[in-house]
Amino acid sequence: MTQQDMVPPELQRNVLITPVDWIYNLGRAGSVWPTMFGLACCAFEMIVTLTSRYDLARFGMEFMRASPRQTELMIISGTVTKKMAPQVVRLYDQMPEPKYVLAMGACAISGGPFKDGYNVVPGIDKYLPVDVYVPGCPPRPESLLDGVFKLHQKMRNETIRTSPWYRKGVERELPVPEYGPQGLVLPKGEKSA
Amino acid sequence: MTDYALIGLLLVVAAIFPLVALFLAFLLRPRKPAPVKKSIYECGLETVGETWVRFRVQYYIYALIFLVFDVETVFLYPWAVAYGQLGLFALVEMFLFLMVLLGGLVYAWRKGALEWV
Numbered sequence: 001m002t003q004q005d006m007v008p009p010e011l012q013r014n015v016l017i018t019p020v021d022w023i024y025n026l027g028r029a030g031s032v033w034p035t036m037f038g039l040a041c042c043a044f045e046m047i048v049t050l051t052s053r054y055d056l057a058r059f060g061m062e063f064m065r066a067s068p069r070q071t072e073l074m075i076i077s078g079t080v081t082k083k084m085a086p087q088v089v090r091l092y093d094q095m096p097e098p099k100y101v102l103a104m105g106a107c108a109i110s111g112g113p114f115k116d117g118y119n120v121v122p123g124i125d126k127y128l129p130v131d132v133y134v135p136g137c138p139p140r141p142e143s144l145l146d147g148v149f150k151l152h153q154k155m156r157n158e159t160i161r162t163s164p165w166y167r168k169g170v171e172r173e174l175p176v177p178e179y180g181p182q183g184l185v186l187p188k189g190e191k192s193a
Numbered sequence: 194m195t196d197y198a199l200i201g202l203l204l205v206v207a208a209i210f211p212l213v214a215l216f217l218a219f220l221l222r223p224r225k226p227a228p229v230k231k232s233i234y235e236c237g238l239e240t241v242g243e244t245w246v247r248f249r250v251q252y253y254i255y256a257l258i259f260l261v262f263d264v265e266t267v268f269l270y271p272w273a274v275a276y277g278q279l280g281l282f283a284l285v286e287m288f289l290f291l292m293v294l295l296g297g298l299v300y301a302w303r304k305g306a307l308e309w310v
Contacts, residue, residue: 067234068234086237087236087237090229090237090238090239093229093230094234094237096223097223165223166223172227173225173228
């Protein structure tokens with residue numbers, strides 16, 4: 001049995017990729033810049049998370065960038081109304097790759113207590129691919145921090161070889177929702193509540 | 194002389210360091226251009242009208258004339274506060290100053306700067 005045989009075949013190609021991935025993901029996970037963007041009351045918990053008591057800056061996230069071109073994390077902090085949904089999706093489209101979405105609070109996850117409202121999107125995951133869900137109404141800053149750690153964990157486990165933002169021909173732009181005669185048009189296969 | 198050489202070295206390193214970082218970022222960055230991404234950022238809304246809004250050059254002249262009154266206020270206010278201690282000399286001085294400013298205003302008026310063309 002040679003030394004070559006001791007390495008499992010699925011790992012043999014990864015000998016070079018793994019250290020590169022490790023450095024790449026360490027850098028990415030250590031400097032996640034969120035979009036400066038608060039939707040509803042959960043935004044206040046997000047703001048508190050940024051202040052000195054909870055200090056999101058400890059994890060390289062002190063910059064809430066005012067332009068989506070410089071950000072990679074979108075914190076959906078609160079209720080997404082049907083009026084706001086196209087803007088949220090357009091902002092997401094304008095963020096550069098790689099990009100992540102964190103749905104914060106019951107409203108962003110499912111519509112929460114306003115689910116039956118005439119103007120509430122029942123969960124932003126109808127329009128955006130959500131990476132981390134942080135439950136709560138509103139979630140305490142500790143919960144948001146935990147969600148951020150979960151996102152860091154996810155980023156550290158990704159690899160360049162399968163990441164969609166480096167592959168050619170993978171379309172990542174999502175369709176911006178439009179208004180119809182009955183208000184916001186839901187994505188295909190979805191029925192209004 | 195070696196001290197200056199060190200400063201020169203610092204300049205060279207200071208120029209190369211960010212250039213290398215930017216070049217590496219240029220090599221490593223994912224390229225995914227898309228129509229919405231390349232469109233103008235307007236807080237998530239679609240742009241209305243032209244982005245390169247043009248102002249009339251007339252505003253420039255108005256701003257210049259506004260400067261006459263602006264400077265007048267800046268000097269008149271402390272003058273009025275301290276008038277009790279200054280006496281007749283300050284009154285004459287301020288009168289001369291206002292005459293100079295008035296001369297400027299009359300000049301602008303005669304040149305037609307107050308008319309909206």
